[in-house]
Each structure stands twice: as C-alpha cells, then as structure tokens.
Amino acid sequence: MTREWWKHLVLVLGAIVVLAPFYMMVSYSFKSPGEIDRGEGGFFGRQETMIDPRCVALRQPGRAEIEDASSRFPGQDDADVQAALLAETENDCSMRPVVFNYTKAFTEAPLLRYLLNGVIVTVSIFLIQVVVALPAAYALAKLRFWGRETVFGLVLFCLLIPVHAIALPLYIMLAKLGLTNTYAALIVPWTISVFGIFLMRQFFMTVPDDLIDAARMDGMSEFAIVWRVMLPTAIPALLAFAIFSIVAHWNDYFWPRIVVTGNRDLFTPPLGLREFKGDGDGSFFGPMMATATVIVTPLIVVFLIAQRRFVEGITLSGMK
Amino acid sequence: MADLQITSVTKRFGETPVLNGVTLDIADSEFVSLVGPSGCGKSTLLRVIAGLETPDSGAVSIGGANVTTTRAADRNLSMVFQSYALYPHLTVAENIAVPLRMRQLTHLQRMPLIGGLLPGARGHRQSIAAAVNAATEMLEIKSLLDRKPGQLSGGQRQRVALARALVRDPAAFLLDEPLSNLDAKLRVQTRAEIAELHRRLNATFIYVTHDQVEAMTMSDRIAVMMGGEILQCATPEVIYEDPDDIRVAEFIGSPKINILPIERVGHQLQIFGRPLEWRLPPGSPQIMQLGLRPEMVHLTKRTPRLRGRVAHVENLGAEVFAHVMVDDGAMRVTLRASPAEQSMLVLGAEVGLGFNTRAAMIFDADGKRLRKIETMVGTAVEVA
Amino acid sequence: MAVLDAGAITQATAGNREARTAWGLTAPALLLMVLILLVPVVVAGVLSFTNYSLGNASFDWVGAENYERLFTRSTYEKMFIATFTYVVTVVPISVGLGLGAALLLHSLGRIGDIYKTIYFLPVMATLLAMAIAWEFMLHPTIGMVNRTLAMACGTWLEVVPFVANGCAGGFPLWLGDRDYAIWVVCFIGIWQGFGFNMVLYLAGLTAVHRELYHAAEMDGAKSAWERFRLVTWPALGPTTVFVVTISCIRAFQVFDTVEAFWPQGGGPNKSAYVMMFAIFEKGVQQNLIGMGSAITMLFLAFVMSLTLIQRWLVERKVHYG
Numbered sequence A: 001m002t003r004e005w006w007k008h009l010v011l012v013l014g015a016i017v018v019l020a021p022f023y024m025m026v027s028y029s030f031k032s033p034g035e036i037d038r039g040e041g042g043f044f045g046r047q048e049t050m051i052d053p054r055c056v057a058l059r060q061p062g063r064a065e066i067e068d069a070s071s072r073f074p075g076q077d078d079a080d081v082q083a084a085l086l087a088e089t090e091n092d093c094s095m096r097p098v099v100f101n102y103t104k105a106f107t108e109a110p111l112l113r114y115l116l117n118g119v120i121v122t123v124s125i126f127l128i129q130v131v132v133a134l135p136a137a138y139a140l141a142k143l144r145f146w147g148r149e150t151v152f153g154l155v156l157f158c159l160l161i162p163v164h165a166i167a168l169p170l171y172i173m174l175a176k177l178g179l180t181n182t183y184a185a186l187i188v189p190w191t192i193s194v195f196g197i198f199l200m201r202q203f204f205m206t207v208p209d210d211l212i213d214a215a216r217m218d219g220m221s222e223f224a225i226v227w228r229v230m231l232p233t234a235i236p237a238l239l240a241f242a243i244f245s246i247v248a249h250w251n252d253y254f255w256p257r258i259v260v261t262g263n264r265d266l267f268t269p270p271l272g273l274r275e276f277k278g279d280g281d282g283s284f285f286g287p288m289m290a291t292a293t294v295i296v297t298p299l300i301v302v303f304l305i306a307q308r309r310f311v312e313g314i315t316l317s318g319m320k
Numbered sequence B: 001m002a003d004l005q006i007t008s009v010t011k012r013f014g015e016t017p018v019l020n021g022v023t024l025d026i027a028d029s030e031f032v033s034l035v036g037p038s039g040c041g042k043s044t045l046l047r048v049i050a051g052l053e054t055p056d057s058g059a060v061s062i063g064g065a066n067v068t069t070t071r072a073a074d075r076n077l078s079m080v081f082q083s084y085a086l087y088p089h090l091t092v093a094e095n096i097a098v099p100l101r102m103r104q105l106t107h108l109q110r111m112p113l114i115g116g117l118l119p120g121a122r123g124h125r126q127s128i129a130a131a132v133n134a135a136t137e138m139l140e141i142k143s144l145l146d147r148k149p150g151q152l153s154g155g156q157r158q159r160v161a162l163a164r165a166l167v168r169d170p171a172a173f174l175l176d177e178p179l180s181n182l183d184a185k186l187r188v189q190t191r192a193e194i195a196e197l198h199r200r201l202n203a204t205f206i207y208v209t210h211d212q213v214e215a216m217t218m219s220d221r222i223a224v225m226m227g228g229e230i231l232q233c234a235t236p237e238v239i240y241e242d243p244d245d246i247r248v249a250e251f252i253g254s255p256k257i258n259i260l261p262i263e264r265v266g267h268q269l270q271i272f273g274r275p276l277e278w279r280l281p282p283g284s285p286q287i288m289q290l291g292l293r294p295e296m297v298h299l300t301k302r303t304p305r306l307r308g309r310v311a312h313v314e315n316l317g318a319e320v321f322a323h324v325m326v327d328d329g330a331m332r333v334t335l336r337a338s339p340a341e342q343s344m345l346v347l348g349a350e351v352g353l354g355f356n357t358r359a360a361m362i363f364d365a366d367g368k369r370l371r372k373i374e375t376m377v378g379t380a381v382e383v384a
Numbered sequence C: 001m002a003v004l005d006a007g008a009i010t011q012a013t014a015g016n017r018e019a020r021t022a023w024g025l026t027a028p029a030l031l032l033m034v035l036i037l038l039v040p041v042v043v044a045g046v047l048s049f050t051n052y053s054l055g056n057a058s059f060d061w062v063g064a065e066n067y068e069r070l071f072t073r074s075t076y077e078k079m080f081i082a083t084f085t086y087v088v089t090v091v092p093i094s095v096g097l098g099l100g101a102a103l104l105l106h107s108l109g110r111i112g113d114i115y116k117t118i119y120f121l122p123v124m125a126t127l128l129a130m131a132i133a134w135e136f137m138l139h140p141t142i143g144m145v146n147r148t149l150a151m152a153c154g155t156w157l158e159v160v161p162f163v164a165n166g167c168a169g170g171f172p173l174w175l176g177d178r179d180y181a182i183w184v185v186c187f188i189g190i191w192q193g194f195g196f197n198m199v200l201y202l203a204g205l206t207a208v209h210r211e212l213y214h215a216a217e218m219d220g221a222k223s224a225w226e227r228f229r230l231v232t233w234p235a236l237g238p239t240t241v242f243v244v245t246i247s248c249i250r251a252f253q254v255f256d257t258v259e260a261f262w263p264q265g266g267g268p269n270k271s272a273y274v275m276m277f278a279i280f281e282k283g284v285q286q287n288l289i290g291m292g293s294a295i296t297m298l299f300l301a302f303v304m305s306l307t308l309i310q311r312w313l314v315e316r317k318v319h320y321g
C-alpha cells in the first residue's frame, strides 16, 4: 500500500475527472435555480422551500376568483383579498427544490411515456434480434448445407457495415414506405444483428454434436432443437448479448433523432431530454438535470448490481 | 555450478502456512528431487530458491553466498516451468536466446534495427547464436528453430523450455514438474534424457515432482515433502528401504506398503491378538505399527504369522499381487507372489502369510520409526 | 449394389432435407441482412450520383459532382479536418489511457475494482445526457470548470501562463471558442471511451499466463519495462488491434456530443463539423440526399477499410497455444 500510493493518487485523480459530470448532474437535480446560478449549497443544496414562479403566474387570481373568495375574508376590500389569495397561491406553489425539480421533470414533458418508449423499443429490438439470429446461427454452426460458406461470408461482410453509417439510405427507404414516426422505424433497422449471428454461431460451434444428435434421436425437429436445446445452452452468451444490445439502444440518440420528428408520443428518453434542453431557459437547469438523472439511472443501477455480467456483455464484442 | 543451502525457510500465504522451516543442503552437481503429494509446498520451495517468492524467515545461499534478498534475475539460476512458459510471440530460436540477450546486450543493443549497428553488438549476437545452436543440438530440436511455440507439440515445447534453461551456464537448474504435461510414453523417454543431461553437464539439478517413480529413477537424493516440511532427504535406496517416517514409507513404493497395528502385552508383541515371538526391550510403547512392503510378505503353509482370505488378484505377468483380507476381513494386506504361486491364490481361498522379520519396520503410533526396537527384536529372533 | 444405391439415395434425400431446414432457418436473417444492410449501401451508392430530394418525383444524374464538391468545398474540408482531428486525438489517447489504467488496476489486484467500476460508468451512461452535463460544467460563467480554475487565481498556480491569462482576461468560453470546441469534443470522447478500452485490456491481461512473468524474471528481465516489452505487450497484441479498430470506428461515428452542443452548424466556425453530423445535416435536415449519400459512401469506405485492416492483422498472426 505504501509503495503503491502513487498509483492510488493517479487513479483517484482520474476518478475525480470521470465522476465530475455525474456529481454535477445529480447535484444540480437537487438544487434551486438560485443555488445553481450562484454555485452554492454543496452537494444537496440547502433545500430551502422555494416558490415556483410559473405556478404562481398560472394561478394569478382574476376578478371572478377575488369575488368568490371575498366571502371568506369578510370586511376586507378587494386589494386585501387579492393579497391574501396571492399569499395562499404562493404557499401552494412553494416546495423544496428537489421536489420541484423532479416533479417538473415528470410534468413538463411526458417523461414516463419516454421511459416506456425506451423500454418498448429496446426490448422489442432485443427479442426480434434473438428470434432472427438464433436459428441462423444454429444452421451456420451445426447444419451441413450447400451455400453455407457463402452465407457465412455474407455475415462476415455485413459485420463491416455499421447501421449508423447507412442511416441516410435507411431513412429514405422508411420514408418512402411511410414508416417514419412509427415504432417500426425505431425498431426495424436493428432487427438484424449480424454481430449476434456471428457471436451465437461461434458459441454454438463449441456445443458438442452429440447433444444435437441425442435430441434428434428423441424425435425433435430442427426447429425444436433451436429453441429447446440450443437456446438453454446459450443462456450465458445470450445474457451478455442482451446487455450489449440493451445498453446500445437505450442510449442511442442518432437514429431516433433521424426518424422521429415532432411526435412526442414516440420519443425515446434521449430525445425527450434533448427536447427539454431545446426549450428550456436558465431556470430549468434543475429539472433538466433531474430528467438526465432519471434517464441515466436505470442502467447505472443495474450495472452496479450486476457489474460482472455487464462488463462481460459490453466487452463481448471483444470476444473471438 | 554451485552448492545450495536452504536454512529454516518458512513461508505463509495469508493465514495458510505453506513451508514450515525447511532445511536442505544440496551439494555441487547433485541431482535432488523434491517429491510429495500435490499442494505440499514443493513448487513454493522451488520458487523460494529461485527468488520468485521471498521467504518469511530463513535463508537461501548459493555457492556460499547468502542470496535471500537477491532478486531472481540476479541469482544466476535457470528454471523449467510446469507450463513451459515459452513466449508465444517469439520463435523457438528467439525464445532460447532470451536469457542471453537479456543478460549480454544493453537496452540499446536489443532495439530492433539500430541495435544491430551498435559497436559490440555483432560479436555478442554471434556468440548468442552459437550458444543457441549448441543448446538446440543437444536437445535435437534444430529443425524447429523458426517455429512459434503454438506450432509445437507438448513434447517439443518441453524440449524448447529445457533448451532455454540450458543455454546459459547457471549455478543450478530448477525444474518444476517438467514432465507432468507429457503422455506416459514420452515421460519415460524424457526422464532418461534428463538424467543423462545431468550426467553430461555435471550440474546441480533441483527437480520437483509428485511422481515417485521419476524421483526414484533420476535422483542422487530424494527429499520427501509433506505438509510444508521435508520428512527425509536421502538416496533413493535409503528412502525406500529405510524410511524415517511412516508417511515416507507410505508415499514411496507401489503398491503401497502394508501398515499393520501391533500391540505390546507385557513383554510380548501381538498382531491381531496372535503373539509374535519377538521379545521387547523394557519401556517400549504400548501401541506400535508394523510396516511391511508387499515383496516382504510371502505365502506359507507352515506356521503362518497371519491368516486371511484372498480378496483380489492382479497378474502383471512377471509378478502377481494379491490382496488378502486378514483379521476377519478388517484389514487388507498386499503381497507380491511369483506367477508360479498363482494356483494358491484362488479368490476366497484361505491362505497363510509369513514375513521376514528383518525386513519389517516398526513405527510408533505417531509414525516415527523405532529403529532401536527393530534392532533388538531383530537380534532376539536370530538368537531364537 | 442395389442396396448400396438405395443407401446413397436415402443419404441424398436426408442431405436435401437438412439443406431445406437450414435454408428455412437462415432465410429470415438472410432476407433482413439484404434488405437492411446491403440494399441501403447500394441505394446510397446510386443516390450519391444524383441530386435526389425526398418529396421530389424525379431526380437528375449529376455524375461525380457530389464527390467533386466533397473534395473542393471548404465546408467539407472543415468536415474532414474536424473528423480526423477527432479520430487522431481520441483513438491514441483513449487507447493509451485504457492500457495505462488497466496496467495500474491489474497491479493493484482486488483493491482496484472500485476504480474499474468508476471508470466504466461513462460507458454505460447515456452519452447525450452526459454531454449536456458537460455543457453545464463548461458553462463560461456558472460552470464548475471555470469556477474551479478561478480558484487558482491569486495563488502560486498563476505562474502557469494559461491560468495567468485566464485570471486577467477571463477563462475560455470552451464550447463557444473555435480554438477549443473540437478539443472539448475530443476530451469528452476520451472521457467516455477509455473505460471501455480499459476493460478490454484487463480481460487481455488476465489471460497472460503468470508463469511467463516468472520466466522473464528468471531470464534476466529486471525492470518492469523489460517485462512489459517481453511478456505483456506481445500478449496484448490481439487486444490492441481490436481496441484500436473499435475505437476508430466509434470515433468516426461521433455525433451525440456535437449535436447536443451545437444543434445548428457543427460548432463555432464549423470547427466540430464531423462526418456523422454532416450526413445528418445535409441528408436529413437539408434534404440534400445526393450530397448526404456521397458522404455516407466515403464514411463507409473509411470504416470498412479499417475493419479489413484489423482482420488482416489478426489473421497474419499465427495462432498460439
């Protein structure tokens, strides 16, 4: 430990730089606009109750309300009643900054909807990828047929093409089909994972032939073998692939940015955050950072819980 | 070449003691085997000698110089690793040259391209090439020089690892189970070759193995290790015929030595309740153990010392081993018989067993050899 | 003979059946592969020679005009400069930092795991969200970075010219300053990516056989550097090839940060106008699909040749045991 202090020094400095934006993001999501502006309040802010100016502005008492309320304040003139009402409103609109930031995050924009979209899109992508890739990988690894080498060569070639790179022609094709601004547009380009096929094929190569022959002796069809024999043996590889796939698509911004325009109902979490930033003024830093925190948190939490699996999954692409 | 002394070396990994005060003297150009069951600390001891582990206490000296705190690279030892540890990216020739390049060339001279242009580098390079040549010739791997380790068979890799150790002229050679990854046939062949190499080089060899046959066939002396201690260090003959400890007797020899409980009743020794004709010196312990190697037990019809039923017979052609259940089936005695005697060894048949008392070894209840008692009962029998 | 023939026939039909199932199992993947990956490449290739726009009924063939512009217009010169600056900066530094961190962590053993977790966080986090967080950090007046720098004013740290200038004339605007913009993007790229490289290197390091280090020590490799050269670096060769390739491909695809910082135009004076952003801006926003396709084709050429070089490097190596 003593001889290694310099290593810890270097690593701690690195850790500070790495953590700084996370620290700031979470900290800002706790603070009031004033504290953010002046850079005060430590990590949690002072959490003094604050008044939401927009809430007050929206509930500015009009003539009718003042008249309605005058019975509650007998013997007072209109100005006094107005002042009293204003005080009530301010009371209703005051809250702790952390509550303010997180309520705003969920009410200013349909953040829950975005999160749901994120889940729908990432899960559908993963499921379809598996349904498409697993049988193909099985055939390429374990079945002998004319043309197998060609198909595998095609897989190897397609590995060269990142989907992001061909986003423009894909976008044009989807536009021609009238599919932009649909869930389909978000999902379809990712349904084929050449990498998934390659990975599963490599994994299936290591499954002994005897296992498959035994299944055939038991009278299973090839289709049944894929789902009842190969799928269970491939669970560890599949889990790693799931993590790889889900992380990539939950965080993806480029593709949704292209095919979803305007229709908030289809926004994925990064798009929602982007929109927030686009129309936010300075006082909205807090809620925006709250949104960012909400979007980043799920993956980070699962990562911290199942760290090893995650690292495996993300580094999967490094496997042969 | 040099002699080595290891003095009261202890080593623990965390809470686990692995070496408990090991002392061992190795003479110049001696071949010493460290043998023992796996996990007993052989590799650790070898690595302490090599300098790859520092002992917690105790000392190692090579050629009279204390090297306990000297790092491995400066101890002038060569080592052959169990996994061979060949550099996968270097060819066979380059692998063998590494120990010389590291020691003889400076940093700059080792650089690719410009290294060759520096003064002095040429001469060094030529002498290194000559040494590599000599080593590969000795081990008959000249045809492999340009291959990478990945393209070699296990036996070939093993030879390359040996050549890498031989290319220098170290104070001693350390070998850690160098044959354990080879198939049985190759193992026998290489065993003989290493023994011959030792004779030819006349160098100090320390050879770690868990295989007693290797130890018995190759060594000048064998150090039997168990539980982080050296139980006995002696020539193969002594280790086999005259072990100090019941654990040594049990570890060496195949089939295993028979250990039978014996008891003193008054002045008389009894085995399974039957008296032996030996008389005991006063002060002998109550409970003792009798060690009998299978070849010391023979079939007999007249006055057998033991009786039992044949439970299992193994015919190896030149000799027959029989397992006989004695003491009403509670104990099993293995004996060696000649093929001619096989007709007596019918499964389930009752046979009588005798043994030569002079060959019998007596141990106390803790397994320490009781030589004094042996000599006394030995003479007593002769008198009788 | 007849029996043999019958056997051969059954075998042939069995083979046929297997082939039919195999094609059945691969068909969906094959179809999608062609439609989603291959057809778009062809479409982009064809469109790059036209002046097509979405919504137009027809288009004209313009020959190589789009490509010509790509290599003559100053906008695209800036695009190439920005992209290559980014790649050439981010790849070596993130690979180097990844390797350095991996070596440090590896030498620390289990205590190092906490750093590993921390360094890996940016890889997991939504890049867009983190880009926005960085934008706040780098805010010229209320950002944490300039505030921290300002704390150095009036201390001995002012001997550093950068600090002295900042204290006198204000610290940089970062994202608003064309001298800094691309470097900030590079920095975030490194910040986000090196943890990934580190983890790959750690995996590579655990695969290095421990006895090799002992052998190196016995062979007289005394310094840590010599052992690194003799054992570690060669053993990490395949990892390095992979890490460099994947870092390059990811670096070429940089988009989220640039779009988050400068939704219009790619940075002050287009100093951060990277290729993906150009494709997005020309092709999608401005509906200049011919131009966008031409950039796409060029982009594909870069990325594909990188992967091909990697494969060639990997295959050139003999397999070792």
Ligand SMILES: Nc1ncnc2c1ncn2[C@@H]1O[C@H](COP(=O)(O)OP(=O)(O)O)[C@@H](O)[C@H]1O
Residues within 6 Å of the ligand: B013, B018, B037, B038, B039, B040, B041, B042, B043, B044, B045
């Ligand atoms: N680096 C180490 N850390 C912890 N324990 C070790 C280490 N090396 C060896 N041991 C333990 O020390 C004991 C002896 O190991 P070793 O010397 O390799 O035995 P062997 O006689 O089989 O060569 C074993 O129980 C092993 O688990």
Ligand SMILES: [Mg+2]
Residues within 6 Å of the ligand: B042, B043, B044, B177
């Ligand atoms: Mg060992």
